[in-house]
Amino acid sequence: MMKLIDLTMPIWEGAGYGEILPFTNSPVRLHEYMYYDKHGMRMTRMKLDGETGSPFMVPHQRNPFDPTPLQPDPKFSWLLDEIPLEKLILRDTVILDIRAPEGHEITPDEMETAIERGDYKNGDEVLLRTGWGTRKRAYELGIDYYKRTPSIHFDAAALLAKKMDEMGSGLFMTDCGLVNPPSVQGNNWFRGETPLVPHPKPWPSAEARERVIDLGAHRHGSPHPSSYGALIKKAMAGCKCLVDCDEIKQNRVKMIVLPLLIKKGGASPCRFIAVEE
Amino acid sequence: MKFLELTMPLNHQWMPDDVLPTSVKFFLGPKNHQEKGMVIGSDSGTCLTLPSVFEAFRKTARLDEVPVDKLVLRPTTVVSIAKSEGEEINKADVQKAFDAARPANGDAILIATGWGDKPYRESYLLGSPHLSLEAAQYLAKRMNENQSDLLLVDTALVGWPDKHLIPEWCSMLPIPAAESAEARMYLHLYDGEKAKKDFAAEMELARAGIITVRKLVHCGQIKKDKIKIIVSPLKVVRGVASTCRVVALED
Numbered sequence: 205m206m207k208l209i210d211l212t213m214p215i216w217e218g219a220g221y222g223e224i225l226p227f228t229n230s231p232v233r234l235h236e237y238m239y240y241d242k243h244g245m246r247m248t249r250m251k252l253d254g255e256t257g258s259p260f261m262v263p264h265q266r267n268p269f270d271p272t273p274l275q276p277d278p279k280f281s282w283l284l285d286e287i288p289l290e291k292l293i294l295r296d297t298v299i300l301d302i303r304a305p306e307g308h309e310i311t312p313d314e315m316e317t318a319i320e321r322g323d324y325k326n327g328d329e330v331l332l333r334t335g336w337g338t339r340k341r342a343y344e345l346g347i348d349y350y351k352r353t354p355s356i357h358f359d360a361a362a363l364l365a366k367k368m369d370e371m372g373s374g375l376f377m378t379d380c381g382l383v384n385p386p387s388v389q390g391n392n393w394f395r396g397e398t399p400l401v402p403h404p405k406p407w408p409s410a411e412a413r414e415r416v417i418d419l420g421a422h423r424h425g426s427p428h429p430s431s432y433g434a435l436i437k438k439a440m441a442g443c444k445c446l447v448d449c450d451e452i453k454q455n456r457v458k459m460i461v462l463p464l465l466i467k468k469g470g471a472s473p474c475r476f477i478a479v480e481e
Numbered sequence: 482m483k484f485l486e487l488t489m490p491l492n493h494q495w496m497p498d499d500v501l502p503t504s505v506k507f508f509l510g511p512k513n514h515q516e517k518g519m520v521i522g523s524d525s526g527t528c529l530t531l532p533s534v535f536e537a538f539r540k541t542a543r544l545d546e547v548p549v550d551k552l553v554l555r556p557t558t559v560v561s562i563a564k565s566e567g568e569e570i571n572k573a574d575v576q577k578a579f580d581a582a583r584p585a586n587g588d589a590i591l592i593a594t595g596w597g598d599k600p601y602r603e604s605y606l607l608g609s610p611h612l613s614l615e616a617a618q619y620l621a622k623r624m625n626e627n628q629s630d631l632l633l634v635d636t637a638l639v640g641w642p643d644k645h646l647i648p649e650w651c652s653m654l655p656i657p658a659a660e661s662a663e664a665r666m667y668l669h670l671y672d673g674e675k676a677k678k679d680f681a682a683e684m685e686l687a688r689a690g691i692i693t694v695r696k697l698v699h700c701g702q703i704k705k706d707k708i709k710i711i712v713s714p715l716k717v718v719r720g721v722a723s724t725c726r727v728v729a730l731e732d
């Protein structure tokens with residue numbers, strides 16, 4: 205009996221990611237312009253971001269406006285509308301289990317053990333499961349979800365990237381809210397040595413605009429290397445913020461991964477469905 | 482297994498479907514832009530509409546509540562009803578096609594008219610084939626009997642909003658843009674009674690509990706009449722309609 209499990213982070217106004225990282229991302233804003241009580245029906249203008257919900261991000265993430273990849277010489281260069289459906293649907297996927305508590309940075313040793321214990325086969329896609337990312341937790345924690353999330357230390361990410369390259373893997377997926385440690389991603393914004401207190405409003409707040417003046421719209425400004433950068437150099441796409449992955453009972457699944465079909469796009473909210481046979 | 486893309490790409494340079502005042506222009510902004518991010522309407526591109534889009538059915542399921550097996554790997558019967566620009570799908574068309582297709586109990590229904598196979602052009606929306614009210618009523622009845630609650634069409638519209646929306650909006654020349662000041666004013670004067678008349682066909686389907694997905698493209702590449710379909714809308718909390726990706730699987 206086939207079982208379908210939805211691993212997609214829902215989207216709602218005020219959802220954490222765009223609220224907490226306003227220099228690189230924009231917040232979710234849902235504007236109703238037709239209403240039940242006036243029009244007898246609802247229509248919504250949705251302001252989203254490429255990283256809203258559970259995102260799907262290719263190495264050339266800034267497309268269609270900037271063709272520069274996040275890392276030089278990435279292994280893959282497909283944009284959203286160029287990825288063959290065969291690479292997105294019913295993909296054999298290994299689950300790498302690393303139970304990580306709040307705020308934990310996954311170490312190279314933990315990554316190595318997870319790879320050894322996982323039933324990792326050539327051509328598999330990778331779902332790194334900590335068990336921490338749940339829909340309930342995201343609803344309850346709001347922006348704190350991203351401050352408290354487990355994440356991946358650069359050396360552990362580099363180790364996994366090397367393994368993915370060897371195994372011919374294309375998709376990296378995780379239930380971590382952030383791949384980079386919050387102190388790196390939110391460097392001197394919501395974490396790091398000098399976080400801003402109280403936390404500034406999302407884009408386009410004055411503070412966010414100042415940050416873009418100082419660092420540009422793409423950089424987190426941390427002196428530490430980017431774990432996500434290590435992975436995306438070797439992956440067809442990086443996917444984070446999956447939820448409720450503990451509903452998967454087997455150590456391998458088939459994944460259906462469908463981002464929006466944005467012409468020449470580089471990042472999109474995405475649906476992630478696990479199929480257990 | 483063969484995978485077939487049936488989704489209209491979201492193109493930030495031009496979309497063929499943002500013609501009426503009820504629509505939103507798809508927008509994509511670069512990271513350093515004041516309006517960075519993306520703007521999507523409830524019905525941008527290929528889109529899914531739940532019955533709860535209508536006030537009369539607002540107590541029914543929302544986007545984040547729809548069971549995933551209704552939309553993913555759903556067995557689907559393809560019903561061919563060839564239509565050209567502006568043509569109406571009438572009750573006899575539906576009856577004949579439904580009888581010929583003989584969908585299995587619980588199958589989703591995909592109506593392929595051929596409209597979504599044509600290149601995009603200015604008349605994509607206002608020239609779209611569409612269901613007559615009688616055809617929508619009959620289709621809802623047949624789908625209900627068949628326990629089918631998912632309808633996919635390759636037309637730009639399901640019904641034809643010719644009581645108010647099209648004649649009133651298109652009588653303004655040049656036709657104003659979606660999200661313009663004129664569009665806001667038009668919607669300010671548009672009310673539930675007018676919507677009931679304009680969206681009567683859609684409401685018949687909603688009353689039967691049917692989820693509709695429209696603006697499919699390239700359905701002509703489907704060679705079999707029994708397929709599996711994957712529909713992936715955005716998972717918007719308490720949302721009622723969303724742009725979506727649609728893929729067909731042929732064995």
